Amino acid sequence: MNSTAASTWTLADSAALYGLEQWGRGFFGLNSAGEIVLKLPTAPALEVSLVDILAGLRQRGHDLPLLLRVENLLDARLAFLYDGFNRAIERFGYSNRYRGVFPVKVNQQCQVIEEIVRAGAPYGHGLEAGSKAELVLALASLPPGGLLVLNGYKDQEFIDLGLWAHKLGHCCFFVIESPAELDLLLLRAKLFNLRPRIGARVKISAKVGGLWTETSGDRSSFGLSCSQLLDLVETLKQHDLLDCLQLLHCHLGSQIPHLQDIRAGVAEASRYYAALVAEGAPMGHLDFGGGLAVDYSGGRSGHVYSRDYQLQDYCDALIGGVQQCLTPQGIALPQIITESGRATVAYASMLLFDILDVQRFDLDCPAAQNVADADLALLQQLCHQPISPPVAAVCYRQAQAARDVIRQKFQLGQLDLRQRSHGETLFLALARRILNLPGVTLQEDLAELPQSLSDIYYGNFSVFQSLPDTWAIGQLFPVVPLHRHNEQPDRQAIISDLTCDCDGKLDRFIVAGRQQTTLPLHGLRTGEPYYLGVFLMGAYQETLGDLHNLFGDTHVVSVRLNAEGGFDVLREISGDSIGEVLSYVEYQPQQLFEQMRRAAEQAVRSGRFSIAERQQFLTTFADRLAGYTYYRS
Ligand SMILES: *Cc1c(COP(=O)(O)O)cnc(C)c1O
Numbered sequence: 001m002n003s004t005a006a007s008t009w010t011l012a013d014s015a016a017l018y019g020l021e022q023w024g025r026g027f028f029g030l031n032s033a034g035e036i037v038l039k040l041p042t043a044p045a046l047e048v049s050l051v052d053i054l055a056g057l058r059q060r061g062h063d064l065p066l067l068l069r070v071e072n073l074l075d076a077r078l079a080f081l082y083d084g085f086n087r088a089i090e091r092f093g094y095s096n097r098y099r100g101v102f103p104v105k106v107n108q109q110c111q112v113i114e115e116i117v118r119a120g121a122p123y124g125h126g127l128e129a130g131s132k133a134e135l136v137l138a139l140a141s142l143p144p145g146g147l148l149v150l151n152g153y154k155d156q157e158f159i160d161l162g163l164w165a166h167k168l169g170h171c172c173f174f175v176i177e178s179p180a181e182l183d184l185l186l187l188r189a190k191l192f193n194l195r196p197r198i199g200a201r202v203k204i205s206a207k208v209g210g211l212w213t214e215t216s217g218d219r220s221s222f223g224l225s226c227s228q229l230l231d232l233v234e235t236l237k238q239h240d241l242l243d244c245l246q247l248l249h250c251h252l253g254s255q256i257p258h259l260q261d262i263r264a265g266v267a268e269a270s271r272y273y274a275a276l277v278a279e280g281a282p283m284g285h286l287d288f289g290g291g292l293a294v295d296y297s298g299g300r301s302g303h304v305y306s307r308d309y310q311l312q313d314y315c316d317a318l319i320g321g322v323q324q325c326l327t328p329q330g331i332a333l334p335q336i337i338t339e340s341g342r343a344t345v346a347y348a349s350m351l352l353f354d355i356l357d358v359q360r361f362d363l364d365c366p367a368a369q370n371v372a373d374a375d376l377a378l379l380q381q382l383c384h385q386p387i388s389p390p391v392a393a394v395c396y397r398q399a400q401a402a403r404d405v406i407r408q409k410f411q412l413g414q415l416d417l418r419q420r421s422h423g424e425t426l427f428l429a430l431a432r433r434i435l436n437l438p439g440v441t442l443q444e445d446l447a448e449l450p451q452s453l454s455d456i457y458y459g460n461f462s463v464f465q466s467l468p469d470t471w472a473i474g475q476l477f478p479v480v481p482l483h484r485h486n487e488q489p490d491r492q493a494i495i496s497d498l499t500c501d502c503d504g505k506l507d508r509f510i511v512a513g514r515q516q517t518t519l520p521l522h523g524l525r526t527g528e529p530y531y532l533g534v535f536l537m538g539a540y541q542e543t544l545g546d547l548h549n550l551f552g553d554t555h556v557v558s559v560r561l562n563a564e565g566g567f568d569v570l571r572e573i574s575g576d577s578i579g580e581v582l583s584y585v586e587y588q589p590q591q592l593f594e595q596m597r598r599a600a601e602q603a604v605r606s607g608r609f610s611i612a613e614r615q616q617f618l619t620t621f622a623d624r625l626a627g628y629t630y631y632r633s
Pocket of ligand 1: 253255
């Protein structure tokens with residue numbers, strides 16, 4: 001690193017490099033100590049350093065990694081959502097209201113649901129359930145009279161529980177996704193002597209871009225086709241239940257990047273709505289499902305991890321679009337419902353972890369030696385000769401070929417370990433020289449150099465447990481150091497997790513607004529921890545995770561920033577112990593311990609253990625069963 005650059009490095013440079021303002025939406029910033037702070041735009045504005053929160057949590061005995069949830073961020077997101085819709089309603093003079101429901105599948109964690117219900121109560125925010133388990137949870141969480149939208153395939157047990165919810169006084173919509181469901185609902189409702197509120201889910205044919213295009217369109221596995229929708233109307237008429245049809249539902253997809261796709265979907269859904277009114281259904285509610293995207297990359301673009309619109313544009317598109325279609329037809333405007341999951345909860349959760357070790361690949365050319373082998377001699381010569389940018393690619397290819405032959409000769413026993421090691425070192429040193437060559441263009445063979453020579457930072461976490469979507473669908477999340485932002489990061493790295501799986505890594509990042517395969521990080525200092533955070537991970541990650549390599553749930557701590565510039569710890573949930581993780585795969589920890597007791601006693605009898613060692617071993621084994629699955633420094 002060039003020292004003048006270091007001395008002129010500012011917090012603003014760091015914020016721009018990591019895109020804090022772009023993806024952070026004002027919730028994340030830097031303080032003068034170079035630490036990431038959480039910010040809340042309340043009056044007075046609240047600001048707390050994540051490093052301080054971490055220190056406070058470590059004093060309370062929580063090891064890393066841990067998942068931090070910040071309740072105020074959930075509250076703030078809900079407030080933004082309602083502000084946006086209320087502004088649009090005012091702007092267009094829309095003569096009905098907006099209400100949201102939280103789709104439980106996006107984050108089913110008890111404290112998240114409880115907080116959404118609590119903070120959402122003044123708005124009448126409801127819940128959406130797509131399975132029996134989610135309905136059980138929703139029913140137990142909603143206040144009396146709460147809004148409940150039931151999606152998903154519904155069997156008799158699901159329907160009966162929904163009918164009980166209706167009887168309890170909840171505003172419960174049964175969204176019909178398939179023709180068979182309706183018959184069952186009508187049968188059960190008759191037995192309950194109820195007239196259920198029915199919604200019809202339609203397939204929108206407007207094509208939606210992004211990662212979840214399959215959710216929409218003719219081949220979507222959810223929703224009714226036109227003729228099925230007409231059948232539904234006929235069936236309801238026959239049963240004299242058409243007045244129960246009060247909601248139209250469509251879900252265009254998740255993380256929809258383009259506003260124009262949303263507009264097209266809104267226009268089509270409004271037509272369906274008008275058609276059902278024309279059929280004589282009372283309707284009154286139009287539910288657009290989820291889809292409001294989160295700008296993970298901060299690029300404000302139509303990229304799949306971004307979006308080309310703001311929250312306000314989304315609200316305007318829905319409110320304005322419905323009005324534009326229905327008002328000219330003289331149709332009373334419906335209450336607008338959305339099921340925003342991702343956009344509600346993504347911001348509130350972050351994974352915090354420490355770096356355990358770093359592997360570097362920046363070697364200096366070793367001093368020239370007397371080497372007998374021709375390929376080693378060639379590598380040595382390439383490494384020491386001057387290189388100009390135009391010949392860099394040729395040199396690199398030659399060196400690669402020589403290195404490969406050296407590896408072969410090692411396999412055939414013609415070169416020994418020291419010779420091979422010398423060859424590998426020469427090759428890496430040469431590659432590093434080429435990468436650092438002023439004016440070199442990194443194309444073709446040379447394009448792999450930045451990633452193949454980048455450091456590997458070993459992080460104390462599991463991708464599979466905590467960030468499953470990065471592995472499953474290549475999801476991008478912002479990854480940022482929690483501190484040292486007043487220093488220029490002078491390393492380029494990928495991040496590897498604790499699992500023994502080559503997919504257990506983070507190697508796609510947004511840096512200065514561009515997608516990159518390496519992330520700039522600070523060099524580790526001995527005896528000093530280095531903390532990283534993965535942000536915007538409150539949606540979908542918390543229950544999709546699995547037990548790869550038996551790394552269990554991390555600790556979870558929920559905090560609320562307070563007006564004194566500090567934070568209150570609201571809830572702490574210990575992560576899985578090793579014994580718990582083993583019980584998930586059908587072992588019985590107590591039985592394992594008994595087995596070890598017998599083995600230890602046997603070892604005493606055969607003289608391998610002293611009695612004191614037997615005790616020591618059993619204590620160690622019991623401690624491990626009760627201990628955390630992650631790395632303990
Ligand atoms: C998944 C899902 C949602 C949530 O979508 P987001 O894009 O996370 O807001 C809403 N409604 C239905 C029916 C869904 O399946």
